[in-house]
Amino acid sequence: MASRNISVSETSRPKLPRHTKLKFDETRQVWVILAPERVLAPDEIAVEVLQLCDGVRSVAEMVDQLAEKYAAPREAIATDVVAMLQDLADKGFLTEARENTA
């Protein structure tokens, strides 16, 4: 049995698994992550990063994009983003895009 755990690095291309949905909750005017038996309320930064998790973009590309947008040191952003994604992955809300072998 394969462990659900993935180890997030700058080369990862993470995405939300099919059973996890990121959606804007109109009633409460907040973003939510819907998962089995759970509802999570990610903060603004988490939402922004999660929206970049399409299974195509690598974490390195996300970090470049965010570092440019916020004119912030790349290293600091990379540390935060990897830690946040790892936290999500550990909780089962993030998976890795399967390698395209074609």
Place this chain on the structure above:
Amino acid sequence: MSDTLADNKTTSNGPSDGLAVLEGARSAAETYGIPLAVLLEVTHRCPLQCPYCSNPVELDRGSTELTTEEWKKVLSELAELGVLQVHFSGGEPTARKDIVELVQHASDVGLYSNLITSAVLLTKDKLSALADAGLSHVQISFQGNEPNVADRVAGLKDAHKKKLEVAKWTRELDMPLTVNAVMHRQNLHQLSDIIQMAVDLDADRLEVANVQYYGWALKNRAALMPTVEQIEETSRIVEEAQVRLKGTLAIDYVVPDYYALRPKKCMGGWGRQFFNISPAGKVLPCHAAESITGLEFESVRSNHSIAWIWQNSEAFNRYRGTGWMPEPCKSCEFREVDYGGCRCQAFALTGDAGNTDPACALSPRHEEIFKQAEQESAGTQNRFLYRNFAGGTLETDEDKSHGA
């Protein structure tokens, strides 16, 4: 990263979790935010006869069930109110011929859907159709880790084998799987094997739920009540497995409140963050609430909206908050921690739903009820009263020796 993700389980919430974040963001006009998740008991019909069934002893007949159109209207209304998740439950939800249509409608209106099933009626095609309709999660109940115990508890031959098969299909279809194991004196010895079974089935999550004693389970309490030693062993096994399987299998554990000193915060507090809808359309603060006589529950078939029923109906306001509380709850420092425990249990054990839940050590009835349970747990009465529409059928010797 605790600031990044306000994590909240839709079943049990403390004031510091994500629900507080979401409740804080509700519109100012509402007193109680609409629950994030709603349990839909779409039917009470079920091929299983588990003696601890959480359905009321007075089951809704098939002829009284809401129609397809009525359930669709309910789903649309819930989505509009801000409900995010629905659990299709029962009885056995797939006993309804329109279950795929209902799941599809839930998806169409933006609801995240979960199927809480015994699995025995599912075919691979049906499960595949449910996945295509947008079903996001499957929860399958197991009565043991092997057919002898499991089929006997379920009161259905070959049930266990079928469940294993459906669990495999669920993972083949890439849907997340929760194994729900209801535990009691007659299957607790299988707990370690059940945990391994969940791992082998590639489940994401395991619920180890000790029986809660009202309705059918209360009738069967003498045959189900675990011993104190069993509970201690259970906690040890669960805690060890939680550490060992971190990242592989999440294990949620529901302790039996009979052996606790503090009562459970039942439903997160009456009318505070949970409601369910019965097969006939009653909007209830708890799936066992109809066991409390003298309370009138409003139906989705009435002229009232679900939002009105949640906010204003007498049944929801009766035990909401802390204003209804007698002593010792009234002046208790834990009154907003557990909201007085479980109303259905207070009613079942003391005859008055407004009393302190006897599971609380501060209840004047606690001592007496605990003693009785302890005696029952040490007893030899192992015969089940099976759940059915006829008010229950006592297990025969033949049932016991052959499995069901």
